[in-house]
Amino acid sequence: MLTYLSDIILAFIVAIGFAVLFQTPTRVLHVAGLLGGLGHCIRFSLLSHDIGIIPATLAGTVFIGLFGIVLSHKVHTPPVVFTMPACITMIPGLFAYRAMLGCLKITDLEHARTHPETVTVTAHYFVLTACLLFTLAIGICIGALLFRKRSSKSLFKRIF
């Protein structure tokens, strides 16, 4: 339970930090934090139930994207303003770093010959990073994907 709570709190701070960097208005900073915390917690719980990292991240970002549309109506702010920092909490920094380090190591032919597994590992992390980045983007544009050509404000007028 504590791990879930600490996961939410840490992701909350991360989302607020990136929201400040992106100049999100102060009155909706807490929304970004909330979405980031909940989305990251969903991913964390799915990961701890042995679900792969890509579907888990997809579930988290889709939740952020859809719940962000609901909240954007409440606070009269475009959803992208807080869904973007919230999704950044799941950025695959570690995998990107390992891919980069692998590329750097391959530049040394001697190393690549003695450790041929470096090539496989680097390719794996590179593809994984690209997939996760694309997953993040899909979460944010889930609104555009499902409700094409309509702003979230007029969408609400149609539903309610």
Place this chain on the structure above:
Amino acid sequence: MPRPDPEIFEHATASTCRVADLLLDIGTVLLQSGAHCGRITRNLERIAETWGYEMELFITFTGLMVSIKNARHPDERVARFQRCPHHGVHFGIVTETSILTWQVAEKNIPISEVETRFAKIKTLPHHPRWAILLAVGLACGCLCILAGGNWLNGLVAFTAAFIGLAVRQEVLKLRFNPMIAVIAAAFTTTMIAGIDMTMQLGHSPEKTFATSVLYLIPGVPLINSTIDLIEGRFPTAIARAVFGSFILLCIAVGMSLAILLLGIQNF
């Protein structure tokens, strides 16, 4: 010099020019502040439709072209182009512009008021510098702990991100190329994160290296690129993807320089 045909002047009336200028201004500022093309188009169309104009919009990453036609007087048409050289994310401007355009559509505000209010939006202040530095430092520190580092790793990541972002801002102030600023920031951050490895502070220095540079990640261009791609706006999608990837490459260059200095055999 022969006088130009007076008819040309009569047809492009002052009010149509004024509307075109305002639309172009709003569009350019939105493009600079990190709005995707669908959002820019929707915002501008909201205003144009309310005031009775038919609008065509062409957006490239480095400029914007608006062409409007008065629906009641089809002879009145104006096309304008503006460059958009600098890109920096400012979601405050995106938010306020969206609210303003909705108010135009719902309450039909006069153009003079829209112009004054938009002039105010353009000068919207940034968050204070200390707040950005602190927030970004905390964000990278927390990302480090989320990735599996301990508190000491997080503390080093906090310091590295804090100082790295300060370096980036200072380099930008000296009016260097923004890519140089990214390389300098990534280099500084990785060198500071190197303290964690050389002094064996936390239990997994790898996490510190990986997460302390994340504040440089071009998340907004890359995500906007995907949104544009899905909506079929290829010129901006390609340009944004290239821009974002180049920043990623610059981060890698800065980190690689630092890693080579620290000794690659340690990694």
